Amino acid sequence: MAPSLHPLIDNGITPGSSSFSGGKLHCRCASDQVEVTLNSNVAHNHACGCSKCWKPSGSLFSIVGVVPRDAVSVTANASKLSIVDKEATIQRNACKDCGVHLFGRIEKDHPFKGLDFVHVELSDEKGWQEPQFAGFVSSIIEQGSHPKEMDEAVGLQTYDVLSPVLMDLISTFTAQKSGIRFANL
Numbered sequence: 067m068a069p070s071l072h073p074l075i076d077n078g079i080t081p082g083s084s085s086f087s088g089g090k091l092h093c094r095c096a097s098d099q100v101e102v103t104l105n106s107n108v109a110h111n112h113a114c115g116c117s118k119c120w121k122p123s124g125s126l127f128s129i130v131g132v133v134p135r136d137a138v139s140v141t142a143n144a145s146k147l148s149i150v151d152k153e154a155t156i157q158r159n160a161c162k163d164c165g166v167h168l169f170g171r172i173e174k175d176h177p178f179k180g181l182d183f184v185h186v187e188l189s190d191e192k193g194w195q196e197p198q199f200a201g202f203v204s205s206i207i208e209q210g211s212h213p214k215e216m217d218e219a220v221g222l223q224t225y226d227v228l229s230p231v232l233m234d235l236i237s238t239f240t241a242q243k244s245g246i247r248f249a250n251l
């Protein structure tokens with residue numbers, strides 16, 4: 067049987083709503099759930115094959131998107147949150163009890179600083195932006211998947227890092243940091 071890529075993409079992708087403006091995320095504890103309120107839809111939502119992003123058990127990919135950090139607030143049980151790896155670029159705040167990642171924040175100088183990484187499957191609301199691409203696809207081999215499994219039909223454009231739009235953003239940031247100034251950006 068083919069492995070589950072992720073429940074949000076295994077049986078086709080449901081389009082989000084352009085008028086949707088956010089909702090609440092909950093961890094998976096049976097009680098005293100951590101609640102995070104997002105006052106924005108996500109952008110650049112994508113399937114991520116990396117080993118660091120939270121994924122449901124049995125799935126090869128995480129689904130992760132970004133929201134402005136000003137649109138993120140912890141509205142219940144914040145004391146259950148702990149940063150998974152303080153050295154990582156993305157500081158992933160996870161529930162200490164169930165392990166779910168509620169939001170990932172970047173504090174260092176970085177092109178994506180100001181954006182928090184979130185998993186919309188933790189919300190009961192409908193209308194979140196659908197996954198736009200699959201990134202870090204070859205990273206699933208590092209985690210034990212046979213290289214041939216990478217050829218599974220994901221139903222999304224696949225990349226071994228991020229999409230060209232996001233890679234261009236990162237490269238533009240890097241160039242500007244080194245003193246290069248582009249006209250007409």
Ligand SMILES: N[C@@H](CCC(=O)N[C@@H](CSCO)C(=O)NCC(=O)O)C(=O)O
Pocket residue numbers: 114115116117118119130154155156157201202205208
């Ligand atoms: N092969 C590694 C890749 C890990 C990685 O670089 N992940 C990316 C994408 S996460 C969401 O798109 C990243 O930016 N990580 C920064 C961080 O995790 O702090 C692996 O699989 O572990």
Ligand SMILES: [Zn+2]
Pocket residue numbers: 093094095099100161162163164165166
């Ligand atoms: Zn929990």
Ligand SMILES: [Zn+2]
Pocket residue numbers: 114115116117118119128130202
């Ligand atoms: Zn990732």
